[in-house]
Amino acid sequence: MTGRLTTLLGALAASTVLTTGAATAQSDEPIRVGILHSLSGTMAISETTLKDVMEMLIEEQNEAGGVLGRPLEAVVVDPASDWPLFAERARELLTVHEVDVVFGAWTSVSRKSILPVFEELNGILFYPVQYEGEESSRNIFYTGAAPNQQAIPAVDYLMDEYGIERWVLLGTDYVYPRTTNRILETYLLDSGVSPDDIMINYTPFGHSDWQSIVAEVAEFGSEGPLTAVVSTINGDANVPFYRELANQGISAEDIPVVAFSVGEEELAGIDTEPLVGHLAAWNYFMSVDTPENEEFIEAWHGFIGDEDRVTNDPMEAHYIGFNMWVEAVEAAGTTDPDAVIDSIIGVSVPNLSGGLSTMMPNHHITKPVLIGEIQDDGQFEIVWETAGLVPGDAWSDYLEDSAMLIADWRSPMSCGNYNVESGTCSGQNY
């Protein structure tokens, strides 16, 4: 009997120890947040800033008491602008560092290469950059703009305000411009633009000799009604492009250029004098005049220790995504991916342009669309914005093969590409 009692007592004691042990682990052990942005190689130019802003947000959250009473710890890895390395580093974050959430990637090809890893290991990724759409994964949250949150409103603005009738779609030759231009072309044709009035041109990455293409655009533009350029030119190719425009004397009044990849960060490396008046469409500009934005810029300058550093749209996307994740974790009471994935849908957090952005069942968010004109100080002056928030559309209605697809990750549908015509969900095989 005594023996039995001792065993019982022992077991009780052991379980108490275990519980207390677990409890202490719960409150002390930091929640790990993975940051997967290139710090070297070609994409370092854009992605380094995003790593910095994530570290700032984590630091601020820790000062405010962390999440679930636990501090956050940033785990930074460098995928070095190398797409296969993105997948390796993502695996390392999820299995070796055991992070609870990852913020990262910039290019679509890097996102495509880590998508299978996140689905296999059931991780959570927040992707902060405007992209071509046509995707919705259970494990990825897209906080950047889908084409209907950037490209289509920009074209609408040019049609209504400028009376543009001829369109030049210029892009770098890869998936984002190709898909966006396919969507835009269908949209323009649907709006009654004749095929003769649309010119599409692709250039290689880092294209630096724009002489003949700009001359071609000028010729196309002088043939009749008002012409605009819709530019999905990526990264480094933009500087020589705008320089050539200015040198050939094409001003924003003759042929306005509306760009989807040129933000404050890109303009910081250009002499903006000749660009004044050209346009960009984003969901955020540094010049947005709201108290939230002022606070954010101040915090950013304080964190980075440089008053000249700019803020841009993908930074805001991380700001929104991070706050959504914090709120979802608090609501779920755990960092368990399945619980967070369920609880984050419907979460609304303030964005920096004075509204509330909401996570929708298709894992995209609602955002306002702003059009800005480039100023000589490298900032944008907002000339137009959508009346309300625009919900991101994962599958474009303007592409034949995706018009009938919808994404809804709530049960019972729980599908990223549900075909409303055939009533089937094709799983993850898109």
Add this chain to the structure above:
Amino acid sequence: MPTALRRLIGLLLVSLTLVMVPTGAGAQDGVRPMIDILAEGNFRDRRAAAEALAATGDPAAAPVLTALLEGNLYGRPSDGAVFIGVEEGDQLTLIDPITGETVDQVAERSMDKVRVNNPLRRSLRTIIGVLTLSNPDPAIRMEAAESAFQNPDPNTIDTLDAAIAAEENSAIRAVLEQARAAAILDDDAGQADQLAAIETLRDRGDRDAQALLNRLAQQAEGPVAEAAGDAARRIESNLAVWGIGQDAVYGLSLGSVLLLSAIGLAITFGVMGVINMAHGEMVMLGAYSTFVVQEIFRGLDPVFFDYSIFVALPVAFVVAGGVGILIERTVIQWLYGRPLETLMATWGISLILQQTVRSIFGPTNQQVANPSFMSGAFELGHLTITYNRLWIFVGAMVVFAALVLILRRTPFGLHMRAVTQNRAMAANMGIRTARVDALTFGLGSGIAGIAGVALSQIDNVSPNLGQGYIIDSFMVVVFGGVGNLWGTFAGAMTLGVANKFLEPWAGAVVAKILILVLIILFIQRRPRGLFPVRGRAAET
């Protein structure tokens, strides 16, 4: 006679406006609300308000509208009064738009800027254009005449007639007459007038004139439509010929960029035989030297800013050349005759240099401004030639000529050729081969640095700058013939021109692929390139 009558009426109108001006200025109360209303409503309301203001002919209209166009018009939130603002840091000096007197100095944030967008800017230019057709400054008159041509309006014919009669500068008068012709096309004037206008436009002969004529050919009927169609076709065929010339200009310009970036490699790879993967980074160092020099000049008097590039040239040469010598002494000299190891080592060096620059200057692009003499373009007939490309072409020629002279006419060039042709024999003759190697590598790298100065004017200054040029540079040197400077020259120009003639009908991506395929085929036929080095030296 009718023209004379028209002119007379036009003159009368102008003088009438002139007489009316004082009355307008006197009625200040009438204009003030018209100016204040500019700050209200949307862009379309603003345009209507600007037109109404210009129609008063008040002398305040031109400065107010110019300020609006340039974004210097501000509204005071408290009472809605509009002022012309002059920025000084965060402060704004407010100038009364009617009296032109300084009223107040306030913080910029306390005022609302009157926003303009591109369509509004375009309308403003037309409105201001009409107001400034009689401006004493010929440049402003020329601009006004051009803007009148770009935005033809039959209502302005009388004003244009008056301006033509008063104009003494023949170039401006020609543009005014073209503007008048463009306006007459839209007017239901007599057939004779329209036919004359078509002729004027045909003589102008550019795309704008062609567009106007094409539109007329579709809208009008009978002989006018025929004449317009003929004139448009003549312009078209004329421009097609100019187009070939334009493609050639673009090709030569691309060729000169290729030549500049490849010519340093023609020394290090072509003459010395070192497969130098870090060549692109030498170009990048040159570009960053330009940036640093320009930043220093920014701190000085702006008068000197344009000359910073002349300082940047030697600085870039010394920096890149110095780094080149350092690399040669520390790494490459141990690897002569081992091409594979050289390739790996220089590849590593290129990564190290890139990351070093990234760590020092940050990963973002750096801003290098074009000096004023390298901005803009000029027209040669119907050829558009941009100044930066022209200067780069001239620079490439100068560098090339200097290099040929160094190799052919100086003792150093002689030593260099001797060492590369037969190292052992050159050493026996008393040439310090190690020193010549280092200097030759330094020369090649220094020239790459100069290429960097040129490229900073047309491309991004970022740590990745060099990577975009390394493949093209190797292509040019191999295509032209390894070891032959003239081969590099011919190779660069051929590739540039071929690329630009292929681009318009194949697209930039396909053109690039086609060029690569053509080079592969060419190298199959002639493995030693366009101008192979012959003789014993070639065998070593």
